[in-house]
Amino acid sequence: MAVLSKYLPGAKKAREDHFEKDDPRQYLMHDPIPRGQMNEMVMESMHATSWKFWMVFGILSVLVAVCFFYAWGYMIAEGLWVAGVMRPAYWGIFLVNTVFWIGISHAGTFISAILRVFKAEFRRPFTRAAELMTTFGLIQAGASIFMHLGRVWLSYWMFPLPNQRELWPNFHSPLMWDLLAITTYVLGSTMYLYLPLIPDLAMARDRSTGWRKTFYRILALGFRGTEGEWRHLHTAMNFFAFAIIPVMFSVHTIVSWDFAMAMRPGWSSSVFGPYFVLGALHSGMGAVAIVLFIMRYTMKHMDYFIRKEHFDALGKLMMMVSFTYAYFIFNDYIIQWYGGNLATDNLLHWLEEGPMSWMFYQMILFNIVIPFAVLWIPKVRQTPWLLAIVGLLINIGMYWERYIIIPVMLTINNMPFTWKLYEPRIEIYLTIGTFALFLLFYMAASRLIPLIPVWEVQEGQMAHTMRKIGKANVSTISDFE
Amino acid sequence: MADITLLALFEDIDPAADAIEKLRHMGVTDDRINVLSGAPIPYKMLGRPHPHTNVSKLSLGGAIAGALFGLFLNFGTPNMYYVPVGGQYITPIPPGLIVLFEMTMLFALLATFLGVFLDSYFPNYRPMEYTPEISDGKIGIFFKCAENEQTKIADALGVLGAETIKSVEAQQL
Numbered sequence: 001m002a003v004l005s006k007y008l009p010g011a012k013k014a015r016e017d018h019f020e021k022d023d024p025r026q027y028l029m030h031d032p033i034p035r036g037q038m039n040e041m042v043m044e045s046m047h048a049t050s051w052k053f054w055m056v057f058g059i060l061s062v063l064v065a066v067c068f069f070y071a072w073g074y075m076i077a078e079g080l081w082v083a084g085v086m087r088p089a090y091w092g093i094f095l096v097n098t099v100f101w102i103g104i105s106h107a108g109t110f111i112s113a114i115l116r117v118f119k120a121e122f123r124r125p126f127t128r129a130a131e132l133m134t135t136f137g138l139i140q141a142g143a144s145i146f147m148h149l150g151r152v153w154l155s156y157w158m159f160p161l162p163n164q165r166e167l168w169p170n171f172h173s174p175l176m177w178d179l180l181a182i183t184t185y186v187l188g189s190t191m192y193l194y195l196p197l198i199p200d201l202a203m204a205r206d207r208s209t210g211w212r213k214t215f216y217r218i219l220a221l222g223f224r225g226t227e228g229e230w231r232h233l234h235t236a237m238n239f240f241a242f243a244i245i246p247v248m249f250s251v252h253t254i255v256s257w258d259f260a261m262a263m264r265p266g267w268s269s270s271v272f273g274p275y276f277v278l279g280a281l282h283s284g285m286g287a288v289a290i291v292l293f294i295m296r297y298t299m300k301h302m303d304y305f306i307r308k309e310h311f312d313a314l315g316k317l318m319m320m321v322s323f324t325y326a327y328f329i330f331n332d333y334i335i336q337w338y339g340g341n342l343a344t345d346n347l348l349h350w351l352e353e354g355p356m357s358w359m360f361y362q363m364i365l366f367n368i369v370i371p372f373a374v375l376w377i378p379k380v381r382q383t384p385w386l387l388a389i390v391g392l393l394i395n396i397g398m399y400w401e402r403y404i405i406i407p408v409m410l411t412i413n414n415m416p417f418t419w420k421l422y423e424p425r426i427e428i429y430l431t432i433g434t435f436a437l438f439l440l441f442y443m444a445a446s447r448l449i450p451l452i453p454v455w456e457v458q459e460g461q462m463a464h465t466m467r468k469i470g471k472a473n474v475s476t477i478s479d480f481e
Numbered sequence: 482m483a484d485i486t487l488l489a490l491f492e493d494i495d496p497a498a499d500a501i502e503k504l505r506h507m508g509v510t511d512d513r514i515n516v517l518s519g520a521p522i523p524y525k526m527l528g529r530p531h532p533h534t535n536v537s538k539l540s541l542g543g544a545i546a547g548a549l550f551g552l553f554l555n556f557g558t559p560n561m562y563y564v565p566v567g568g569q570y571i572t573p574i575p576p577g578l579i580v581l582f583e584m585t586m587l588f589a590l591l592a593t594f595l596g597v598f599l600d601s602y603f604p605n606y607r608p609m610e611y612t613p614e615i616s617d618g619k620i621g622i623f624f625k626c627a628e629n630e631q632t633k634i635a636d637a638l639g640v641l642g643a644e645t646i647k648s649v650e651a652q653q654l
Binding site for chain 1: 524532562573576580596606607
């Protein structure tokens with residue numbers, strides 16, 4: 001008896017959908033448009049500014065003026081007593097912010113450098129958006145350190161300059177390593193942002209008039225796209241991609257040593273270096289998801305450049321980072337739990353059922369449980385607003401993590417008579433100020449520099465073709481780099 | 482006979498590579514040809530000589546200078562400005578490695594960045610031969626030839642698919 005094969009009810013539709021899904025044009029690299037058109041789209045995205053943009057810009061400017069500059073000026077004039085830091089929590093939100101912003105800054109390097117080294121093609125349209133986060137995040141981190149210093153006018157004592165007190169910086173101190181590492185990272189990541197920007201600035205120069213023309217002409221440095229210029233640029237970018245990765249690892253490892261080198265409950269841990277690096281990547285990836293979502297829905301033509309495939313790839317990365325983060329946090333806590341040290345036991349009990357336990361549980365929920373539970377689902381990864389929400393929750397969780405590590409772990413120490421809960425005061429305004437300043441920088445940058453690296457997208461589209469193997473058309477990439 | 486600079490614009494890599502080959506056959510040497518593009522095209526694809534760069538050497542030089550500076554900071558300065566701290570060694574090696582690493586990387590990155598400026602003669606705001614169509618994705622072949630050969634070469638490149646062939650002069654970018 002012959003077996004007849006028929007479509008089941010609904011299967012034909014599913015098959016058609018499947019073919020629609022397999023349409024290569026859904027991928028940016030297989031949906032090329034003329035370069036001139038791409039340039040126009042990117043230029044228009046910079047120029048098209050609605051009243052909503054200026055309204056948000058105005059609100060952020062007021063927040064920066066009040067919460068950043070005024071509040072900081074007030075604290076400088078009055079002294080650190082207006083902040084909540086006091087014994088035993090000498091380190092408060094200023095350093096929580098420092099660690100948080102350095103964490104955010106890791107996303108740029110990770111996406112741009114590591115994915116460039118491994119030739120991950122999905123990186124192309126959003127490397128610059130991530131690199132900008134690095135530079136602007138580091139500015140906030142630097143500002144937060146200076147806030148923490150209190151007497152900022154004496155900050156030059158950190159620099160290796162012989163001074164009137166004949167005090168010389170102690171290069172054996174993790175705080176001194178911080179200065180060196182963060183300086184290296186700020187300069188390195190800013191240069192790494194600028195180098196691939198030069199060809200796009202030249203493109204903008206060719207299409208601008210008035211003050212913009214002058215602005216781009218100066219920044220494009222006379223770039224024309226000669227073979228030599230591309231070669232020098234490519235060599236430099238390759239070097240930067242490899243060299244900035246160990247610098248990135250060193251920065252957050254050194255930040256972790258600010259804590260891990262001290263013999264305090266919760267801090268003294270040999271796993272803190274990689275744990276901090278992973279935490280930084282975790283929050284950075286989440287922040288990139290938020291930025292890409294905002295870009296896609298608020299800037300003109302961004303839906304061409306930033307697609308579901310990019311959110312999907314980013315979601316997979318976030319999932320992997322979340323797994324690894326879970327491994328490190330478990331590793332850190334289980335060893336402390338088994339240690340049997342009384343002060344550490346007190347700390348762990350406090351996290352379990354003390355007044356800040358809500359923060360600890362939210363940290364676990366937002367950083368591990370939710371990403372674990374939802375990022376498996378392709379629909380969640382491919383839905384920009386859902387991924388942005390996951391990214392936001394991760395960032396809230398990571399902020400709590402840093403809060404627990406700094407003021408909470410300083411509070412529960414070896415001397416119970418000093419235990420006193422840290423209550424932030426002016427720090428809250430300054431925190432709002434740093435967030436507003438970060439967003440303000442980003443909004444200003446979105447109107448001044450091309451957020452999409454157009455030449456990198458074109459290079460990728462030139463390298464991608466469809467090749468027929470057997471019955472299937474498969475994506476093929478030529479090595480253009 | 483005076484030389485003039487001509488620009489031939491191409492849409493794709495293949496005709497541009499053929500045109501370069503043709504120019505060579507017609508007596509225009511590689512040093513009289515310059516290819517401009519809006520995205521990097523590997524020299525092999527265009528059949529061009531390997532462009533030389535000093536950037537890697539400068540990176541290495543920067544790394545060495547940074548390492549020496551790191552050594553100076555870590556092992557030189559503590560002896561110049563003696564600050565004993567709680568029984569610690571004055572010049573211990575493990576913390577010194579951190580300073581050494583950061584300074585090596587910082588100087589290497591700075592030297593690489595400066596290397597691009599030096600090798601590309603950036604910043605350069607003088608008038609130069611250029612057309613904005615390059616950043617629109619066209620491949621521009623700039624070449625110098627004798628004035629009396631202009632028509633012959635233009636015809637040959639036109640056959641190969643050049644969209645535009647025109648004489649160019651340096652202009653303010």
